[in-house]
Amino acid sequence: MPDAGPTAVLPRRPLTVGELLDSAVLLLRDQARLLVPLGVLLALGEQLLLHPLRVLAATRPPEWLPDSDRLGTYWLLLAVGAGTEAAIIALLGNPAARAAGAALLGRRARPAELLRPARWVASLLFAAAAGCAVGLAGLAGPAWFVAYALLGALIPALVVDRVPVHRAPGRALRLAVRGGGRAGGIRLLGYLGWWLLRLAVGLGAYHGLELLGLFDVQAWALPIATVCWVAVNAVAYPALACLDAVLHLETRMRSEGLDIRLSRAPAGVPEPVLLAVRR
Structure with missing residues (x-):
């Protein structure tokens, strides 16, 4: 039986891939009051940011596919979109990681607690850096997979492990490649699963309205799309941030014995000290 938290968000033991995905969804459910509204704001900002590039690439909603003579601009649009996704997921990773840490210690963090200042300036800088790195890698095509896989622990290492700012990128890279790149591979698997779900729900909702025939959907194609x-990204982005958070803690349990350390910790030790990496 899971032994952490009233809703078993994150058991104190190494997990299977399926359990990790389930834990991420449970964490999102517990913190939906905070993470989903944040996801709405960030997803809306992303749509506004990408709109000029979509116009330049002559893409059409809802699929945003280009004309054949605008493939260069479309490639740039894809790279920028990949970068904005990575930045949003990293930014949501700050409250998600702190919520996962609280769940591991057997309690549910309140939204007000997760909004308190906790290395937010560094998180903003790292989120921007992650977005730039993934966006630049996206220009090179398959390099996107490597960049995205390696950066999942960046924000959790900063806010949960509480390593110095200059050490967080190196720690994130080391955690991603441990165990044959297990954490990086699971992060890619989670992204692929949510990408397919986003396509199914986003396109399905749009074309479902067309089939209903209640009004001229084509005339309102841009706002409806x-x-x-x-709507779909406002759930998917927080879910991926929650996956990063639980995957980070699970990787520490699997490779650093975090679960054993917690079981042997004396009573009264503050939570940040329990979860911080010993230096």
């Missing part, structure tokens, strides 16, 4: 994509 924007609402559809904002």
Whole structure:
């Protein structure tokens, strides 16, 4: 039986891939009051940011596919979109990681607690850096997979492990490649699963409205498509941030014995000290 938290968000033991995905969804459910509204704001900002590039690439909603003579601009649009996704997921990783840490210690963090200042400036800088790295890698095509896989622990290492700012990137890279790149591979698997779900729900909602025939959907294609994509991304981005958070803690349990350390910790030790990496 899981032994951490009233809703078993994150058991104190190494998990299977399926259990990790389940834990991420449970964490999102517990913190939906905070993470989903944040996801709405960030997803809407992303749609506004990408709109000029979509116009330049002559893409059409809801699929945003380009004309054949605008493939260069479309490639740039894909890279920028990949970068904004990575930045949003990293930014949501700050409250998600702190919520996962609290769940591991057997309690549910309140939204007000997760909004308190906790290395937010560094998180913003790292989120921007992650977005730039993934966006630049996206220009090179398959390099996107490597960049995305390696950066999942960046924000959790900063806010949960509480390593110095200059050490967080190196620690994130080391955790991603441990055990034959297990954490990086699971992060890619989670992204792929949510990408397929986003396509199914986003396109399905749009074309479902077309089939109903209640009004001229084509005349309102841009705002309807924007609402559809904002809605699905507002759930998908927090879910991926929650996956990063639980995957980070599970990797520490699997490779650093975090679960054993917690079981042997004396009573009264503050939570940040329990979860911080010993230096």
